[in-house]
Amino acid sequence: xxxxxxxxxxxxxxxxxxxxxxxxxxxxxxxxxxxxxxxxxxxxxxxxxxxxxxxxxxxxxxxxxxxxxxx
Amino acid sequence: xxxxxxxxxxxxxxxxxxxxxxxxxxxxxxxxxxxxxxxxxxxxxxxxxxxxxxxxxxxxxxxxxxxxxxxxxxxxxxxxxxxxxxxxxxxxxxxxxxxxxxxxxxxxxxxxxxxxxxxxxxxxxxxxxxxxxxxxxxxxxxxxxxxxxxxxxxxxxxxxxxxxxxxxxxxxxxxxxxxxxxxxxxxxxxxxxxxxxxxxxxxxxxxxxxxxxxxxxxxxxxxxxxxxxxxxxxxxxxxxxxxxxxxxxxxxxxxxxxxxxxxxxxxxxxxxxx
Numbered sequence: 001x002x003x004x005x006x007x008x009x010x011x012x013x014x015x016x017x018x019x020x021x022x023x024x025x026x027x028x029x030x031x032x033x034x035x036x037x038x039x040x041x042x043x044x045x046x047x048x049x050x051x052x053x054x055x056x057x058x059x060x061x062x063x064x065x066x067x068x069x070x071x
Numbered sequence: 072x073x074x075x076x077x078x079x080x081x082x083x084x085x086x087x088x089x090x091x092x093x094x095x096x097x098x099x100x101x102x103x104x105x106x107x108x109x110x111x112x113x114x115x116x117x118x119x120x121x122x123x124x125x126x127x128x129x130x131x132x133x134x135x136x137x138x139x140x141x142x143x144x145x146x147x148x149x150x151x152x153x154x155x156x157x158x159x160x161x162x163x164x165x166x167x168x169x170x171x172x173x174x175x176x177x178x179x180x181x182x183x184x185x186x187x188x189x190x191x192x193x194x195x196x197x198x199x200x201x202x203x204x205x206x207x208x209x210x211x212x213x214x215x216x217x218x219x220x221x222x223x224x225x226x227x228x229x230x231x232x233x234x235x236x237x238x239x240x241x242x243x244x245x246x247x248x249x250x251x252x253x254x255x256x257x258x259x260x261x262x263x264x265x266x267x268x269x270x271x272x273x274x275x276x277x278x279x280x281x282x283x284x285x286x287x288x289x290x291x292x293x294x295x296x297x298x299x300x301x302x303x304x305x306x307x308x309x310x311x312x313x314x315x316x317x318x319x320x321x322x323x324x325x326x327x328x329x330x331x332x333x334x335x336x337x338x339x340x341x342x343x344x345x
Binding site: 001002004006007012013014015016019047048053054055056057062 | 168249
């Protein structure tokens with residue numbers, strides 16, 4: 001991977017080693033298969049796993065949005 | 072007793088309503104068939120929109136704007152374009168794995184007629200940036216880009232990938248070689264490898280804009296402009312003068328241009344979409 005940016009790399013990559021890896025799991029969010037991760041008190045959507053491109057235009061599911069755990 | 076009765080109906084499951092707005096056939100003021108069963112009516116009210124709005128305000132600091140279906144879509148490319156490596160959280164990032172299916176959806180949707188790409192990026196991963204640029208360039212629908220604050224490094228191919236490009240008066244674009252500021256993770260870091268990667272960028276940019284290869288390389292290797300690096304910073308009209316960007320302008324110009332392009336595109340295709 002090549003980063004092509006005028007920003008200083010020390011600034012871009014600061015804290016790379018300290019980055020936490022949260023446990024991830026596959027689930028469905030509002031009927032769409034997705035990868036979510038547990039960030040302590042809540043679950044956050046990481047990536048949509050749907051193959052329907054229209055799902056990626058939805059305003060309720062996108063990377064970073066908080067999803068309530070399905071219990 | 073009635074409590075248990077309504078509980079069995081599983082609120083929110085029956086009847087299922089996809090979270091899209093009503094089509095032209097449903098008039099919200101005059102629902103065509105009044106619901107006879109009061110229980111069914113009740114379950115329909117048990118929705119999630121109210122909660123969702125509250126959450127959006129709380130989490131994102133934004134409110135939901137009343138939805139008006141637009142025939143154009145706006146893609147914003149901000150911060151670092153994230154590639155195969157997840158960047159530390161202080162970076163604002165554009166996620167290409169989400170963006171690429173979005174572009175597929177925009178190409179596929181019959182109601183979308185044009186796409187405006189708004190850029191304010193400091194570059195990022197070469198592969199991811201080129202992937203987005205190639206996707207935009209291969210769309211059949213009219214596309215217009217606006218460089219607002221900056222469109223640096225790998226933002227340059229994305230800016231020129233559209234049918235027509237604008238740059239704000241004060242916006243800047245940094246053109247510099249990959250190898251000096253580039254970071255290579257997990258690949259043989261040879262001069263030739265970086266040179267090849269750079270050629271991909273140069274070839275894409277020169278193929279999709281009016282700038283010549285010689286001129287672009289000259290801008291890339293110019294000395295004396297950047298304090299810590301070789302390269303050039305183009306501001307507003309300078310980017311237009313060298314042929315990289317089509318015109319100086321803002322959102323208004325972009326919208327007018329996109330509208331014209333859509334008209335031309337419709338004429339060319341001969342089939343009105345709506």
